[in-house]
Amino acid sequence: MIEIRWHGRGGQGVVTVSDILARSAILEGMYAQHFPEFGPERSGAPVKAFTRISDEPIEIHSGIYNPDIIVIIDQGMSRSFQSYLEGLKENGLLFLNLGDDFSKLDKSILPRGVKVYIVNARKISIEESGRPIFNIPMLGCLVKVLSMPSIKTIEEVLSKRFSEELVEANIKILRRAYNEVRLVE
Amino acid sequence: MSELKQVKKMALMGDEAVAYAVKQADVDVIAAYPITPQTIIVERLSKYVADGELNAAFIQAESEHSAISICLGAALTGARTFTSTASQGLALMHEILHAASSMRAPIVMAIANRALNSPLNIHCDHSDVMNARDTGWIHLFANNVQQAYDLTLMAFKIAEDPELLLPVSVNLDGFILTHSVEPLEVLSDEEVLQYIPHVPYPYRIDFDKPLAYGVMALPDTYMEFRRQLYEVILKTPEVFRKAADSFSRISGRTYGLVSPYLVEDAEIIIVALGSTVETLRYVAKKFRQRGVKIGVVGLTMYRPFPEKELAKILENAKCVGVMDRAYSYGGVGGPLYTDVLTTLYKNGIKTLAADFVYGLGGRDFKLIDAEELFKKLINAIEVGRFDRDIYWWGVKE
Numbered sequence: 001m002i003e004i005r006w007h008g009r010g011g012q013g014v015v016t017v018s019d020i021l022a023r024s025a026i027l028e029g030m031y032a033q034h035f036p037e038f039g040p041e042r043s044g045a046p047v048k049a050f051t052r053i054s055d056e057p058i059e060i061h062s063g064i065y066n067p068d069i070i071v072i073i074d075q076g077m078s079r080s081f082q083s084y085l086e087g088l089k090e091n092g093l094l095f096l097n098l099g100d101d102f103s104k105l106d107k108s109i110l111p112r113g114v115k116v117y118i119v120n121a122r123k124i125s126i127e128e129s130g131r132p133i134f135n136i137p138m139l140g141c142l143v144k145v146l147s148m149p150s151i152k153t154i155e156e157v158l159s160k161r162f163s164e165e166l167v168e169a170n171i172k173i174l175r176r177a178y179n180e181v182r183l184v185e
Numbered sequence: 186m187s188e189l190k191q192v193k194k195m196a197l198m199g200d201e202a203v204a205y206a207v208k209q210a211d212v213d214v215i216a217a218y219p220i221t222p223q224t225i226i227v228e229r230l231s232k233y234v235a236d237g238e239l240n241a242a243f244i245q246a247e248s249e250h251s252a253i254s255i256c257l258g259a260a261l262t263g264a265r266t267f268t269s270t271a272s273q274g275l276a277l278m279h280e281i282l283h284a285a286s287s288m289r290a291p292i293v294m295a296i297a298n299r300a301l302n303s304p305l306n307i308h309c310d311h312s313d314v315m316n317a318r319d320t321g322w323i324h325l326f327a328n329n330v331q332q333a334y335d336l337t338l339m340a341f342k343i344a345e346d347p348e349l350l351l352p353v354s355v356n357l358d359g360f361i362l363t364h365s366v367e368p369l370e371v372l373s374d375e376e377v378l379q380y381i382p383h384v385p386y387p388y389r390i391d392f393d394k395p396l397a398y399g400v401m402a403l404p405d406t407y408m409e410f411r412r413q414l415y416e417v418i419l420k421t422p423e424v425f426r427k428a429a430d431s432f433s434r435i436s437g438r439t440y441g442l443v444s445p446y447l448v449e450d451a452e453i454i455i456v457a458l459g460s461t462v463e464t465l466r467y468v469a470k471k472f473r474q475r476g477v478k479i480g481v482v483g484l485t486m487y488r489p490f491p492e493k494e495l496a497k498i499l500e501n502a503k504c505v506g507v508m509d510r511a512y513s514y515g516g517v518g519g520p521l522y523t524d525v526l527t528t529l530y531k532n533g534i535k536t537l538a539a540d541f542v543y544g545l546g547g548r549d550f551k552l553i554d555a556e557e558l559f560k561k562l563i564n565a566i567e568v569g570r571f572d573r574d575i576y577w578w579g580v581k582e
Binding site: 062 | 195368552
């Protein structure tokens with residue numbers, strides 16, 4: 001079982017992206033679970049969402065405290081950065097929404113063996129759609145590294161919820177991030 | 186044969202799964218007032234009706250009191266009727282809940298379990314349904330999204346059984362299930378209507394053959410009316426079994442009044458309701474691997490209380506832990522604990538027992554909380570007693 005915790009702020013689509021990942025994984029025949037942690041539902045407030053993916057039925061109905069993967073949708077190295085990392089497993093994966101300048105990233109604060117992947121979500125989304133979208137690029141990075149679910153399945157899930165135009169723009173963003181995700185050495 | 190057919194798997198939130206089941210049940214009347222965390226249920230249903238996918242009267246009432254009153258009237262005309270609510274909404278319905286059961290209105294209601302004020306809290310506990318415990322409704326509890334779907338369909342079958350004609354609530358934990366996306370298998374529309382065909386309500390309001398409904402009864406007759414309610418609800422286990430049998434034939438999924446897990450030789454047994462049942466099962470499996478004889482029993486039906494079934498499971502236990510996600514303030518314990526103690530006493534079962542009040546207002550019941558709780562139960566067997574009878578588990582002290 002893989003446990004993923006998403007961090008971001010109200011308005012960044014934190015809950016939506018976890019939901020889309022779980023639905024896509026289920027559509028591909030896996031067991032998956034998505035659930036949000038609803039704190040204050042205000043634009044800008046910190047928001048968490050949780051995804052579990054497994055090849056066996058999932059019985060746990062509680063939060064994720066020791067994730068295998070943390071995805072930080074929130075841009076850059078925000079003040080909350082260190083608190084977002086809480087409980088990350090050794091050898092876990094960390095996905096960051098960072099520009100080309102990741103020199104400020106202090107890898108010594110990470111648990112042993114953690115691999116860090118970065119993508120410039122702002123640049124990609126503005127270039128592709130004219131507005132900043134942070135959640136879908138982060139999903140693009142994640143599915144590249146996990147090798148699942150397929151972009152086609154995600155497109156199918158998005159189509160059920162959004163207009164054709166919006167789906168097209170989001171898939172373009174997803175593909176860019178999929179191709180541009182970088183492992184920080 | 187169910188095992189040969191291609192099963193359709195969907196990814197839905199608990200609320201969506203309930204709405205989907207209600208649509209497939211082809212209900213005639215939906216009356217509701219939105220309240221978190223059930224809002225998605227009525228949102229989806231109103232969309233089904235607006236899009237022409239469901240031919241039903243969708244009535245947004247101005248309060249939950251009106252919503253349940255509309256449902257009561259509609260059910261008595263013979264309409265298949267659904268509502269859903271949570272927390273304060275269920276509290277506001279309270280007086281009509283009693284009327285619905287004693288007037289034998291087979292309403293189905295989803296309760297997205299949520300804490301009560303004050304302080305204001307939108308998250309999960311069972312305080313809402315426990316307030317409705319003694320209203321003469323049948324209360325079912327889902328452990329996961331699949332069960333929320335299945336039990337909603339079964340609720341119509343049970344409610345409308347001519348032996349019963351009683352209202353049924355399907356409880357699903359607020360946010361933990363209502364807003365969780367999980368995989369589930371659904372039946373086809375044809376299978377659902379085969380399972381729950383529309384059957385005429387035997388005492389429906391008919392202006393050509395007028396009857397009196399909800400009349401006044403004085404001390405010379407009132408008690409006999411209530412006696413009928415006392416007797417009829419006790420027929421539920423039999424009706425549930427029939428409903429579960431035919432559901433199992435269509436779906437391949439089997440439900441009992443209780444869901445025992447690893448209880449056969451268990452010295453320690455935990456009794457619980459709702460989504461926590463599965464979390465406890467997950468942890469119990471790990472303790473079993475370490476040689477601890479521990480089991481979990483979930484109650485799929487909470488009212489009427491499955492006393493006989495539970496007594497049979499608990500009869501050889503040395504230690505029983507009861508999980509209460511609500512409390513009876515000033516009482517001898519939480520509502521489930523009180524029921525379990527009564528069951529033990531009435532059936533002559535001598536065992537250690539303690540109440541664990543947990544998860545109020547959505548406080549997460551973590552795996553570590555379950556592990557610590559199991560250790561407390563193991564310790565109670567070793568020393569021969571609990572150091573208290575009521576623990577507030579996970580409270581900051």
